[in-house]
Amino acid sequence: MAARGSVAIVGAAESDIGAVAALMSPIDLMAQGIHRALADAGLNLRDVDGVFCACTQARTSAMSLVEYLGLPHAYTDSTIVGGSSFEIHVAHAHAALEAGLCNVAVVAYGSTQRTVGRRQASVREYNPYETPFRPFLPASAYAMAASRHMFEFGTTREQLAEVAVAAREWALLNPAAWEKQPLSIADVLNARPVSDPFTVRDCCLITDGGGAVVMTRIDRARDMAKRPVPVLGWGQAITHASISSMPDLTHTGAILSGAAAYRMAGMAPAEIDVLALYDAFTINTILFLEDLGFCPKGEGGRFVEDGRIGPTGDLAVNTNGGGLSYCHPGMYGLFLLIEAVRQLRGECGARQVAAAEAAIVHGNGGVLSAQATVILGGPATV
């Protein structure tokens, strides 16, 4: 069993993001992210013997990446469950590092979905029980979850918009963010409708991008270029693959994955300073605030009112601007890890959260399907 704090993230970096150079490949972006993340750690490729990756544009991404890097002996894992794959990779790398299967692991991602088009980047499988009804996936699945949340708890259209507005305010403090203009609640409500209750401003960006994090055991981590960020806990839960099979549209697997992560870390929500929640759609942030214990079930809409999760609010959520306003190349989970690492190291400039000692990173994959939580700490936590 992997132990709390026995491994750390020692390097983190984005590849080029947003709209990348013509004919860059997803594996180019993974390699670029790895190069930068290793430099961040003070390591180089010769140190790497563990390769973890996921990509929608390369069916055998670990094979492609190992070929590209020339690492035939690397321990590999290309588990893919959508956007939370990278949080699961952190857990798997933790176990592999502790078991001695590898000593320096990289977790990498790359996507050129903006350049090649979303349909090219992520081909949707035919589902005979859903495809005939032409749901606009993934948006329609999250929209139906939002319809239930509004019905059961009285969550309003404006409360959903608050999530997008808070993300945008954070993004305006992040020079790397895609979106550069302010956004109001009225702007969100009056934007082009996509799948009710969502307008296009309730939906994540469609960008290119990639990146990597570097992990090693804690004894070695202390000798790296920068302050190590220990992995304190994690958990996962996969409740379904298709939205018609989701057991309960307003209660996600984050309830289970979060509880497992808190238990392993020996921590509670009140001890978390920074939240990185997978905001593919505005309803996500509300669901995950509830399911990870930051407010009671059903209160998420009221909780986010009045800019509470924005830069001037009292809970720091998605400080990079999130998938809604910073970057979303299709599977966003790696960027959650990068931002949490930077916050815990105090590298975030205008958007830095004061005295950030613990961060919760919550990945989501599929249509609220694969939930994976990682808790990361500052130096005082181990």
Place this chain on the structure above:
Amino acid sequence: MQETPASPLAAYVAFLERGELGYQFSPSADAAVFYPRVIAPRTGEADLEWRVSKGFGTVHATTVVHQQKGEPYNVALIDIDEGFRMMSRVEDVAPAAVKIGMRVKFRVHRPGGDDPPYPVFTPAEGG
């Protein structure tokens, strides 16, 4: 020579061809099972029995898809009275008029050509 049993999907489509909404029931799980499978989830038993739904249900969740070109249309999740949920759409009513809690009744939609029939729903009186 033993005949190969129909796949779960082929059996389901055969019910629809006859104008029926077929679903499975697992005695070991004591629950309806949908979508159709070869073994029951959780119990793992191959005890799935085919049954025919009475065809009444309630809208559980709903959305209207707005296309960049073309008319908006409804997509919904329907809770069928026999205890299973499926994706479908509600017809004979404006897409935005489909509401959670609305009672609906099954009918077969036959798209024609090589496409198999599939179940759609219409507003029901009382159910």
